[in-house]
Amino acid sequence: MSDNFKAIVINQEGENFSREIKEINKEFLGEGDVLVKIDFSDLNYKDALILNNGGKLVREFPRIPGIDFSGKVVESNSENFNKDDNVIVTGCRVGEVYNGGYSQYAKVKKEFLVKTPKEISNKQAMILGTAGFTSLLCAFAIKSREEILLGEKVNDVLVTGATGGVGSIAVMVLSKLGYKVTAVTGKMEQADTLKKLGASSIIDRKDFEGEPKLLGKSLWDGVVDTVGGNILAHAISQTKHSGIVAACGNAGGIKLNTNVMPFILRGVKLWGIDSIAVSMKRREFIWSQVHNLIDFNILIETVNVVSMKELLELFPKMLKGQISGRILVDVNK
Numbered sequence: 001m002s003d004n005f006k007a008i009v010i011n012q013e014g015e016n017f018s019r020e021i022k023e024i025n026k027e028f029l030g031e032g033d034v035l036v037k038i039d040f041s042d043l044n045y046k047d048a049l050i051l052n053n054g055g056k057l058v059r060e061f062p063r064i065p066g067i068d069f070s071g072k073v074v075e076s077n078s079e080n081f082n083k084d085d086n087v088i089v090t091g092c093r094v095g096e097v098y099n100g101g102y103s104q105y106a107k108v109k110k111e112f113l114v115k116t117p118k119e120i121s122n123k124q125a126m127i128l129g130t131a132g133f134t135s136l137l138c139a140f141a142i143k144s145r146e147e148i149l150l151g152e153k154v155n156d157v158l159v160t161g162a163t164g165g166v167g168s169i170a171v172m173v174l175s176k177l178g179y180k181v182t183a184v185t186g187k188m189e190q191a192d193t194l195k196k197l198g199a200s201s202i203i204d205r206k207d208f209e210g211e212p213k214l215l216g217k218s219l220w221d222g223v224v225d226t227v228g229g230n231i232l233a234h235a236i237s238q239t240k241h242s243g244i245v246a247a248c249g250n251a252g253g254i255k256l257n258t259n260v261m262p263f264i265l266r267g268v269k270l271w272g273i274d275s276i277a278v279s280m281k282r283r284e285f286i287w288s289q290v291h292n293l294i295d296f297n298i299l300i301e302t303v304n305v306v307s308m309k310e311l312l313e314l315f316p317k318m319l320k321g322q323i324s325g326r327i328l329v330d331v332n333k
Contacts, residue, residue, distance in 0.1 A: 007103030011062040024207040032107035038071040040126035041101035043327035069101030071306040078110035086116035091156035091276040119280035131165035138246040142222035147311035161226035229253030248273035
């Protein structure tokens with residue numbers, strides 16, 4: 001590898017927060033078992049928060065942000081990974097506690113890495129990233145209802161925030177699993193895209209505004225909620241008996257205006273989805289299912305590839321809810 005390479009570095013000195021592309025060397029990366037030459041990273045909502053002002057997630061500066069990356073092993077002190085292995089990192093607090101993926105190289109603990117399945121490329125892995133990984137965790141949470149209820153079929157599934165990174169991939173995965181997917185979005189102009197991804201019907205987000213009922217109509221066997229707040233409260237009130245609500249987002253607020261009725265009268269199960277502290281066994285399983293459940297030929301139409309420089313100009317739009325689909329970061333562009 002070359003002595004110097006490029007990375008986005010954020011820093012906090014007193015009240016002054018900065019973000020810039022810098023030339024750094026390997027020593028800047030810190031300790032780790034495996035050195036990876038990064039091919040791609042991505043932009044998640046958490047990344048946008050960190051790029052904005054650290055998002056109260058980064059406590060030590062300077063730091064290289066970027067919670068995901070894929071690339072090729074350059075050096076390894078682990079018997080589990082060899083030179084030229086293709087690998088993926090999602091979550092694991094990289095970009096927060098540890099230096100992350102907005103760099104041309106990264107050095108990480110072996111426990112953070114998953115080998116890229118042979119059926120997909122490193123680029124495709126980051127088209128998914130944490131967003132896709134979270135979507136798959138949500139989808140398998142919904143599917144588990146069939147095991148919990150001894151084979152009773154899931155039919156109707158609601159996805160909120162459906163044009164976002166997590167939501168759009170969830171629509172595709174749930175459709176591939178054979179479910180009838182209803183997508184909720186505030187971007188009704190994206191309806192055709194959502195139908196191409198697999199949505200059977202589209203609901204305007206405005207229908208989920210206002211005070212939620214104690215118990216609404218029983219509509220959904222499962223819900224993937226990427227938004228939180230009032231939209232999640234409405235979705236819970238509309239969930240059928242023994243339905244599962246997989247909650248994975250808070251862009252709509254962290255407070256939840258609900259009551260015990262859906263849980264004790266309908267047996268609704270609220271399933272929190274954490275994509276960070278996931279066991280290696282589950283990580284490997286989720287990534288092994290990607291080639292069965294993701295149609296990259298369709299998904300690529302929702303992907304925008306940017307450089308690190310372009311990323312620094314783009315990320316504020318995510319905080320304003322102005323981005324649809326996925327942002328792929330080519331760190332070598």
